[in-house]
Amino acid sequence: MPSAPVIAVVNMKGGVGKTTISGNVFREVFRALRKNVLLIDFDPQYNLSQLLVTRAQYEKYREDRRTLWHVMNPEGKPSIFTVSENDLTQPDPVDRYVVRLRWLRQQAKIVNLDMLPGDFRTASLNLIADYAGLRVRRQRFMTFIQDARNVYDLVVLDCNPSSSFMTRAAIEAATHLLVPVRADKYSILGLEMLREFIRGLPGLERPPQLMIVVNDVLNAAVQDEVIDQLRSHGEYGPRTLAATIRHSAVLAAKTDYSGFAVDRKVPYSDTVAQRLRTVALEIATKAGLPQ
Numbered sequence: 704m705p706s707a708p709v710i711a712v713v714n715m716k717g718g719v720g721k722t723t724i725s726g727n728v729f730r731e732v733f734r735a736l737r738k739n740v741l742l743i744d745f746d747p748q749y750n751l752s753q754l755l756v757t758r759a760q761y762e763k764y765r766e767d768r769r770t771l772w773h774v775m776n777p778e779g780k781p782s783i784f785t786v787s788e789n790d791l792t793q794p795d796p797v798d799r800y801v802v803r804l805r806w807l808r809q810q811a812k813i814v815n816l817d818m819l820p821g822d823f824r825t826a827s828l829n830l831i832a833d834y835a836g837l838r839v840r841r842q843r844f845m846t847f848i849q850d851a852r853n854v855y856d857l858v859v860l861d862c863n864p865s866s867s868f869m870t871r872a873a874i875e876a877a878t879h880l881l882v883p884v885r886a887d888k889y890s891i892l893g894l895e896m897l898r899e900f901i902r903g904l905p906g907l908e909r910p911p912q913l914m915i916v917v918n919d920v921l922n923a924a925v926q927d928e929v930i931d932q933l934r935s936h937g938e939y940g941p942r943t944l945a946a947t948i949r950h951s952a953v954l955a956a957k958t959d960y961s962g963f964a965v966d967r968k969v970p971y972s973d974t975v976a977q978r979l980r981t982v983a984l985e986i987a988t989k990a991g992l993p994q
Contacts, residue, residue: 707852708990710859711745711877711911715896717864719883720918722750723954723964725861730805730963731976731983733816736994737809738856738987741801742818744771745873746863749821755804756820757961764820769800772822774847775840794843797850817855829867841872848876857992866900874901877911879990883918883948884933886926890917894939914989915943916982919950944989946982951975 712725725742733740744751752761764770768778777792794800805816831837851858862873874880882897884890894915901910917930930947934940948954953975954964965976987994 707855707857708878708992709848709852709876710879710881710990711862711873712860712881713862713873714882714893715864715866715900716893719885721883722754722861724883724918725751725859726754727954727964728979728983729859730816731980732857732987735980735983736987737807737814738992739814740816740857741851741855743858743860744819744821745860745869746821747823747826749823751861752820754956755818755962761820764802769802770820770822772824774800775825775844777839794847797847797854825869829869837868844872845876871904874904874911875907879912879914881914881916881986883916885919886917886929890929890933913942914986915939917947920947921950944982944985946985948982949978
């Protein structure tokens, strides 16, 4: 049985730092714990892919059919709207699609940080009205996830901020949900929206465990008040991480740089990396990842 946790980084609100967290926090799980980690860019806008690889690299991956689209979409079909139940096929092995971002030597073995690049074409899956066509894509994705859990120690999904087929597939595949929130008055509202969406999913046998991380924290009294309210909330308080992610220019995306933020080695990058590692280790503990 596959045992690796699957963490979907998700929030119904945009602009809360899902992609920044998916890339930079879980890179620290790989680096600090020496674990095999797979990052899946599950957002049709493929922001994680744009953050971590160059445009030329991405175009090569797409040309080589190493994107989420090719995992979910059977090859050789004339139209995504005409796939029937009879066309149900299995995706290729995991290593056919993933790309290597980093590797480290851990005693006698090598551990890897890999990514399944995203693809804008997956947005079209939300337009398919034919249930059989969606079932094909869902089955292919679930098979891929099951196989990935046998290859990696941790699988991470960077999700899009919407209530769509893609969001539902991510929640169904996940063992844990990591919900980034900002310390503002809308944080709990976003959590309520996600809770209602999950409750409305038919056939969800075991809802994923919820973790909440407060992101982009400034030294401000009003933010401290919001964080205190969140931590004292009867339902969300126990699920909120003790560690927070502080605001830092180091984590801001740069148009002239592709890769993990702390690798740029600009001022304070080591301090930011250490703070991210604290968050990463708490997430790993809550997800049951051996340390």
